[in-house]
Each structure stands twice: as structure tokens, then as C-alpha cells.
Amino acid sequence: AQSVTQPDIHITVSEGASLELRCNYSYGATPYLFWYVQSPGQGLQLLLKYFSGDTLVQGIKGFEAEFKRSQSSFNLRKPSVHWSDAAEYFCAVDTKLSNFGNEKLTFGTGTRLTIIP
């Protein structure tokens, strides 16, 4: 069965420092992969996605992620974090839901990012 693992529950980084959030997936076929961000009191917002092609994808807010098939990973990175990046980050894989062709998102458990001055 498909699954997504985010091994880091909580990460703290200093403002201006670089960031990498880890994500590993388990899925039999070529996955569609996503990173979402959830700010306090808000719903999930899509940061970036990977479907195929270039394994380094760019997203909004200066984030990028790299798909590594050999490692079954899709880690999120940002060269320099801002205090406004403090939020919960979710990695997700899009999988077949039924023979109707529907799909559902399977989410990781999330990584909470804290930014210190």
C-alpha cells in the first residue's frame, strides 16, 4: 500500500538559514508528489508538485524539491528561511482510489517548522 513518511516531526531553524524537510514515499508506480503548507488556522496550500520530467521542481515562496527515485524521496528545500515560513509542512502522494480513475492524496504526518530569530 502507498505511504508517505516524514521522519522529522519538528524542526527548528534560524531565520536566514537553509532548510531541508525530508519525505519518503512508498508506491508501486511512478508517483505524483506534492508538498503542502498549513499555516496556523488555515487550510492546506499547495507549494509544489512533481509529475514527471525534471526532477528538481520549483514552487511558490522560494521552495524547491528534488525527486530521487533511487531513494524514494522528495525532499523540500529552501536556501534561506523567513519568519513567515513557520508552519506545518505535509508531503503527499497521489494514488489511485478506485476503478473510476479517482485519486486521493495520501499525506505524511507532517513536519512542524519553527523559525528562531
Added chain:
Amino acid sequence: DSGVTQTPKHLITATGQRVTLRCSPRSGDLSVYWYQQSLDQGLQFLIQYYNGEERAKGNILERFSAQQFPDLHSELNLSSLELGDSALYFCASSVEAGTIGEKLFFGSGTQLSVL
């Protein structure tokens, strides 16, 4: 603002009670998904409706049910509530029945607290 509206934002109730959560999808979206976010289970897909019909079920308990009305808004009914049902319940909508994650728009959720 995603365009998906969920009400109420917060709900406090007691064990054994029944509550109804409401979701209005984005204008033009036909598909509604319900997700539960809890500390121990993370984000779990519950159920999907498309144009009034149930399309797929996920990890939804028998005590929970949902429906989508002709005006496309959806309600999630939670009954015989238990402490463990305390969670953030998200609704998401999309235009199509089959969707890829980029086409999914999430509401800001209903925080349910069962005391």
C-alpha cells in the same frame, strides 16, 4: 482564500453527541472530499462526493456519514462522538471527480473538540 467555506470554525461538544459539519465548495467545483487531521493519525481521507453521489470511501467510521446536496454543498455528520473524534476536519473541492493534488482546494477546517 481558497474559495472553500467550512462552518463552524470551532465546535465543542460532549461524548455521545451528534454534530454536523458543513462545507461549501468553490464555485463550479463538483467534487467534495472530507479529511480528518488528528495528532495521532495525521491527515486521513474520509470520503468523496461527486455531483451528489458518493464516489469513494476512505478511513471513515460507521458512526460518520456524509452527503452532498443539489446545490453541491456537503455535510459531514458525526454521531455517538468519542474523545478520539477530536480533530480538525477539512473539506476540499475540485472540479473533477478524478483529481490530481494540484487541483484540490482546501477549506480552513472545523476544529472539533469532544469533552
